[in-house]
Every structure is written in structure tokens, then in C-alpha cells.
Amino acid sequence: MRIYVAGPYNPRGADTHDAARIVNHNVQRAIKTGIELIKKGHNPYIPHLTHYIHIESDIAFPEERWYEMDNEWIEYCEALFYIAPSKGADMELERFKKQGKPIYYSLKEVPVK
Numbered sequence: 001m002r003i004y005v006a007g008p009y010n011p012r013g014a015d016t017h018d019a020a021r022i023v024n025h026n027v028q029r030a031i032k033t034g035i036e037l038i039k040k041g042h043n044p045y046i047p048h049l050t051h052y053i054h055i056e057s058d059i060a061f062p063e064e065r066w067y068e069m070d071n072e073w074i075e076y077c078e079a080l081f082y083i084a085p086s087k088g089a090d091m092e093l094e095r096f097k098k099q100g101k102p103i104y105y106s107l108k109e110v111p112v113k
Contacts, residue, residue, distance in 0.1 A: 001113070003037050003104070004074060005030050005046045006092040007083025027051045033083060033107070041113025044081070045073050047088075067091065079104060 007030050011022035030048035037044040047070045054061075067088060074095050079102040082093055096103050104110045 001042045001078045001102075002076060003042050003044050003079045003081050003110070004077035004092065004096070005033050005037070005044050005048070005081050005083065006089040007033070007048070008086035008089060009048055009051070010086065012086070023051065029083060033081060036107050037081065037110060040107075040110055042110070045077055047073065071095070074099075078102070081105075081110065 008026050009023065009030075011019040011026075027048045030046050034044035034046045047066075050066065050069070070088065070092065074092060080092060080096040081104045082089060093103065
């Protein structure tokens, strides 16, 4: 299955000096989840990997642009893996619910291919 990995990216409400550590933690958690999904035989889409576009770009794209890009991928994914709540992850969760696609909240729930 093509599984969309949804979880927090931004460090909402965090101290500015701690923001980079929190973003890194969130990206690493999404990557580790993706690795576990690959081990189960699936093909994850990890929107957190756009983190590397954030740090390499010479301009700051608006938040809504990232949501637009992520929403395009939702159409191609067959299921969602929900890591934890955030503004974006919750919007993605609602889209998958409306489409009636499978939603997983733990790796134990994800079938092995």
C-alpha cells in the first residue's frame, strides 16, 4: 500500500531556541515510521522530508503552500498512518476519513504485505 505518514512538523508553542530540536525530532519520528512501513512491505509517503526543502530554499514558502502540496499526495495514497495531532496531520486525517480510506494509529495495526 501507499501509506501517507501524518504527524507534527512545526514546534507550535515552543521556545524559539528549542524549535530546531523539536522539528528535527518530528522529522526523525516520521522517517523512522516510514522505515517500519517499508519493512512491512509498504510504500510510505513522508511529507516531513520536505524539511530539506525548507532548509535549502532561499525563500520561505507560506504554510498554506505546504498543505496544498501534501493534499495532492493524499489522492495517491491508499491509507494514512497517524503519528500524533497537529494542524496539518488533523486536516489530513479528516480527508482520509471522508474518503473512507484505512487509517492506522500504531504499527501493529498495519498488515504485512
